[in-house]
Structures are given as structure tokens and as C-alpha cells.
Amino acid sequence: MTSPSPFGRQEPRILDLKSDRFRAEFCSYGARLLALYLHNPDGSETNIALGFPRLEDYPAKDSYIGAICGRYANRICQARFELDGRPIALSANEGTNHLHGGVEGFDRRHWESAVLDSRSITFSLTSADGDQGYPGTLKTQVTYRIVDEDRLQCLIIATCDRPTVVNLTNHAYWNLSGDFSQSAAGHLLQIDADEYLPVNDQLIPLPGRSPVDGTAYDFRQEVSISEHLADSGGFDHNFCLTGERGQLRPVARLTDPESGRSLRLSTTEAGLQFYLARHFSPELSSREAHPLHPAAAIALEPQSYPDSPNRPDFPSSWLLPGDVYEHLIEWQFSSGHD
Numbered sequence: 001m002t003s004p005s006p007f008g009r010q011e012p013r014i015l016d017l018k019s020d021r022f023r024a025e026f027c028s029y030g031a032r033l034l035a036l037y038l039h040n041p042d043g044s045e046t047n048i049a050l051g052f053p054r055l056e057d058y059p060a061k062d063s064y065i066g067a068i069c070g071r072y073a074n075r076i077c078q079a080r081f082e083l084d085g086r087p088i089a090l091s092a093n094e095g096t097n098h099l100h101g102g103v104e105g106f107d108r109r110h111w112e113s114a115v116l117d118s119r120s121i122t123f124s125l126t127s128a129d130g131d132q133g134y135p136g137t138l139k140t141q142v143t144y145r146i147v148d149e150d151r152l153q154c155l156i157i158a159t160c161d162r163p164t165v166v167n168l169t170n171h172a173y174w175n176l177s178g179d180f181s182q183s184a185a186g187h188l189l190q191i192d193a194d195e196y197l198p199v200n201d202q203l204i205p206l207p208g209r210s211p212v213d214g215t216a217y218d219f220r221q222e223v224s225i226s227e228h229l230a231d232s233g234g235f236d237h238n239f240c241l242t243g244e245r246g247q248l249r250p251v252a253r254l255t256d257p258e259s260g261r262s263l264r265l266s267t268t269e270a271g272l273q274f275y276l277a278r279h280f281s282p283e284l285s286s287r288e289a290h291p292l293h294p295a296a297a298i299a300l301e302p303q304s305y306p307d308s309p310n311r312p313d314f315p316s317s318w319l320l321p322g323d324v325y326e327h328l329i330e331w332q333f334s335s336g337h338d
């Protein structure tokens, strides 16, 4: 007897996009990037985006891999905030805190999908009033499109019918070597941030922002992550990006020194969560059947700041009826030594 599908009656749909330099696979479950195959100078290709071997693996072992996180990516302290002086209680899924949209976040939803043309696809989701505790109906549309031959964009748009908070991102995990059985800590990283947010033991931001100058969080000049690792105690922090929120601007660059492959990340958002994974295990394998190294990959998640709904000193995450939330993310890929 075959076991029932973890997706119930709604089977996920797989879609792909191709350019001369790469091809990407997506899935309607979580509006997710499943893989990104970068063409190598010798004609072969390498998948640099972590994914599981089978779609059925995602619901149980997810880690938000490649998915759209929402309604609020990252953490909201004590899973609550205030709206017009009234407390709003959200679903708590990391101890008493709220992470990446709660127990049934957007990464676990079946999104409507459509192919727009040969270079763009779109996913749509309506989140009902009260979903995971959030006020108001939220309609979200995510469009992935190829720009030029070497860039993939993700445009996230949302509207609401009551004042609510929103913070949406894509949670791709990268290892530009394509070997997920190896740590990604040897990658070089550069981030345009003069400040970062120190956090407590629950990864909730402490009061204030700290200058990166003279700390392990100084990535203003490209540096090997491993060089800063020991002094940091691990990387799972929000960086306060320079430049103007709302403007698409390059904010980070990740390079694998061995292969020379690199990606340049641009965003219209104010913050960047840099997470060097530490939670994977060799019992899990990548779609290439690599047993996962604990630090198999790096998530670079552009977004607002964590816990903004409780922090008037942080960039606002409020969305009002009639307004449009818009977040554009761009990844520009380079295949390295020619």
C-alpha cells in the first residue's frame, strides 16, 4: 500500500526558468526555489542552492529551504505586538517566540502558480484574516524572473484590508561549491553594513545597534567567513544595510574561492539576516545525495529588521489598506574562472 502524500490532495507544481547562464527550478509548495544550476565554463552545470532529493521531504524537514517566509520573516518577540493599543497574539513556533510566520507559515502553503512568459513565473497566496494570529487578509504575489542572462529577480508584492505587519523574504541556502557535504564557512563574504543587531540567547535583538567596526561582524571588506567564525560564536544576525530602503542596490557578495563562483545580492530592503547554518545533519541529504554538513549552506535573507513590530526604533513593517508592500530581491551569478 502506498503511504498518503504529505501534501494531502494538493500536489505541488514544479516550474522552471532558463537563461544562457543558469536554470532554476521552483515549486508551488512555499513558492520555493528548489535548485539553481549554474553553467560552468567547461559546459557542465552545478547546483548551488540547497534542496532535498524529493518534494515529500520538505514538509517534515523543511528549514524554510528556498521558500518564501511570511507573513513575518525572522522573529517576533513573545509572538505578540500591539495594534491600536490592543495585544495581537501570534502563533509561537520557537519557544514562546514567533519565527518565519508561525506554525503554518507561507513556506508550508500551496501557492497558486502561473507561467507569465518564457522568463517569468508567478505565485499567489491569500492569507485569511486571523491566519497565525495576524490581523487582516493579506494577498501576496511573488514573481521570479530572469533579467539579462545572469540575474534572477524575486519581486514580492502584498496588500491588505486592515492594518497589519508584513516582512517577506526568500530563504535560499547557498553553497557555491555545489558540495553540500562540506562546510560553506570557507566562502568569502562582503556585506554593506556599518552596523548589526546584537541578539539575546533567543536571537531576539537587544536594545540598540552596534557598529561592526573592530568586531567579527565586520564584512565591509570581503573576508573569509571562517576567519571571523571563532570570534562571533556563529552567524545568525541581522545586518543594518547601508543605502536607502526602497532602492534596489547591491548589498552583499558571496564567493567560493575554490571554484571562483560568486553571487551578488541586491535588495530594496533595510536589513539582511546572515545565517551560516549550524543545524543540518548527515542524516539529511541534498538532492545530489550529499549527506549534509551542519554548516552546509549560507542563508542571506534580505528583509526588514527582526521584531520590528515591537521596535519603534526599527524600520517600519506596518502595511495599511490601500498601500502596497513591495520587496525586490536580485541575485546575480557568476560562474567563476573562465
Ligand code: BGC
Residues within 6 Å of the ligand: 063, 064, 065, 074, 203, 236, 273, 275, 279, 299, 301
Ligand atoms: C534563522 C535561523 C533559523 C533558520 C531556519 C534563519 O532565518 O535566522 O535561526 O534556524 O532560519 O532555517
